[in-house]
Amino acid sequence: MILHAVETFTHEQIRDLQLIRLQQTVQHVYKNVSFYQKKLFEHNLLPSDIHFLDDIKKLPFTTKKDLRDHYPFGMFALSPNEIVRLHASSGTSGKPTVVAYSKNDIDMWGGIVARAISMAGGKQGEVLHNAYGYGLFTGGLGLHYGSETLGMMTTPVSGGNTDRQIQLIQDFQPTVICGTPSYMLNIAEKMKEMGVDPKETSLKYGIFGAEPWSEEMRHTLEKTFDIKACDIYGLSEVIGPGVAMECHEAQDGLHVAEDHFYIEVIDPNTGEVLPEGEEGELVFTSLTKEAMPVIRYRTGDIASIKKERCICGRTSTKMSRVKGRVDDMLIVRGVNVYPSQIEHVLLKIEEVAPHYQIVIQKDKSLDSMEVFVEAKMEHYDKQMLEKKIERALHSSCYVQLKVSIVPPKTIPRSEGKAVRVIDKRQVTV
Known part of the structure; x- marks a missing residue:
């Protein structure tokens, strides 16, 4: 050295x-x-x-x-x-x-x-x-x-x-x-x-x-x-x-x-x-x-x-x-959450791959957030795994987030900076 x-x-x-x-x-x-x-x-x-x-x-x-x-x-x-x-x-x-x-x-x-x-x-x-x-x-x-x-x-x-x-x-x-x-x-x-x-x-x-x-x-x-x-x-x-x-x-x-x-x-x-x-x-x-x-x-x-x-x-x-x-901080029902905190939880769960996206959109008058996570294997109990991740996120981040498991290799791969958050909210005047 x-x-x-x-x-x-x-x-x-x-x-x-x-x-x-x-x-x-x-x-x-x-x-x-x-x-x-x-x-x-x-x-x-x-x-x-x-x-x-x-x-x-x-x-x-x-x-x-x-x-x-x-x-x-x-x-x-x-x-x-x-x-x-x-x-x-x-x-x-x-x-x-x-x-x-x-x-x-x-x-x-x-x-x-x-x-x-x-x-x-x-x-x-x-x-x-x-x-x-x-x-x-x-x-x-x-x-x-x-x-x-x-x-x-x-x-x-x-x-x-x-x-x-x-x-x-x-x-x-x-x-x-x-x-x-x-x-x-x-x-x-x-x-x-x-x-x-x-x-x-x-x-x-x-x-x-x-x-x-x-x-x-x-x-x-x-x-x-x-x-x-x-x-x-x-x-x-x-x-x-x-x-x-x-x-x-x-x-x-x-x-x-x-x-x-x-x-x-x-x-x-x-x-x-x-x-x-x-x-x-x-x-x-x-x-x-x-x-x-x-x-x-x-x-x-x-x-x-x-x-x-x-x-x-x-x-x-x-x-x-x-x-x-x-400016990356997400506010979910009054609680501040960073995408890295969500990643921290997801990568501890053996059944999922290290690929995820967070989608924000309007649900009537409120903002809703959904976490899409790739399964690691072709065969899995989707509902059980989603509930497991939702409980882990709630325990660590103190917010209730909807989780959706998607099949392997579904989430787009990155050749540079990953797009972790997709904001679909429409700005209205």
């Missing part, structure tokens, strides 16, 4: 470094981004008012709406001739969020992701199979550059063409595979159809993310492939994958790259910073990005943080695995 020096900094050392970089970043955006100039003016702040790291609480939040309101290039802090790459979100709920990178940003990002891959078990000279999508999505290229920076032989397969994926896994003998957890289930299912045992491949480690996934999903993937499955976290607005990463030794929280990002957890309703250990909305400030730094970016992701020395030797702050998103 090779640790980067900064990963073992003391709490005081990392805070000293973060303060210097925060002051530089605030000065940079104040000078070059009109949005932040206006925001600081509205808060009666100047860059010189940031004397201590805790002064970050004085700074305004940045939201996805702010990025969309300044589409496409209004948040950039460098001139066009200094920017070498653009990425963007899908824009499924409005205009996409566009992010920019300088050459230094790309190099820095590659180093961050190299550290992340190393945490997960990747080593120089071994083969990494990258099944994340390439293109405007940051996942594919983020892992690609990190893998090359680490010195791994990198296979840029991207998503889809599952038969080809399996052939290359057999031929190239990778030790590390990257992709969404739901697509890994798809690969495993296809392997079994082809007579290939997923346990018998060369794979040792998996780096999975881009969608919330439960501990039960981790256990399913590890048992299916006989690998260590580690969670990677990131989002394009901050930089992309690599913001935080689980180590394969502990698999107990994700180490934040604190030399590049400052993490906070806030109450999503009040914006107040929450103490260590309390669950809330993650907020990140980029400390080293040149082309498009963000100050106190509200991610919408729900998690908590803790500060402790890990068994792997790292001292960096850990964030818990993401429970869900603020």
Whole structure:
């Protein structure tokens, strides 16, 4: 195991470094981004008012709406001739969020992701199979550059063409595979159809993310492939994958790259910073990005943080695995439920496969929710199994949900992010 020096900094050392970089970043955006100039003016702040790291609480939040309101290039802090790459979100709920990178940003990002891959078990000279999508999505290229920076032989397969994926896994003998957890289930299912045992491949480690996934999903993937499955976290607005990463030794929280990002957890309703250990909305400030730094970016992701020395030797702050998103929370008869909580229950039930969808629709004046789950076997007692799952969901989530068992291989498979929730409610004016 090779640790980067900064990963073992003391709490005081990392805070000293973060303060210097925060002051530089605030000065940079104040000078070059009109949005932040206006925001600081509205808060009666100047860059010189940031004397201590805790002064970050004085700074305004940045939201996805702010990025969309300044589409496409209004948040950039460098001139066009200094920017070498653009990425963007899908824009499924409005205009996409566009992010920019300088050459230094790309190099820095590659180093961050190299550290992340190393945490997960990747080593120089071994083969990494990258099944994340390439293109405007940051996942594919983020892992690609990190893998090359680490010195791994990198296979840029991207998503889809599952038969080809399996052939290359057999031929190239990778030790590390990257992709969404739901697509890994798809690969495993296809392997079994082809007579290939997923346990018998060369794979040792998996780096999975881009969608919330439960501990039960981790256990399913590890048992299916006989690998260590580690969670990677990131989002394009901050930089992309690599913001935080689980180590394969502990698999107990994700180490934040604190030399590049400052993490906070806030109450999503009040914006107040929450103490260590309390669950809330993650907020990140980029400390080293040149082309498009963000100050106190509200991610919408729900998690908590803790500060402790890990068994792997790292001292960096850990964030818990993401429970869900603020806007993904489902309200069923006044009770808050995240899809990951439902997954947590379903994957404990042996008779069903790890494929499900939650459908919401209007039932007269009320919203109704139904959970569709695939049976694992061709023959089963449908009514008995549905009742069993309904009782388990009620016991764990404290809500009464209707469950419908569907035959094997009925629910659509994913080649990227899985569609877990389908909202069929009609908006009426």
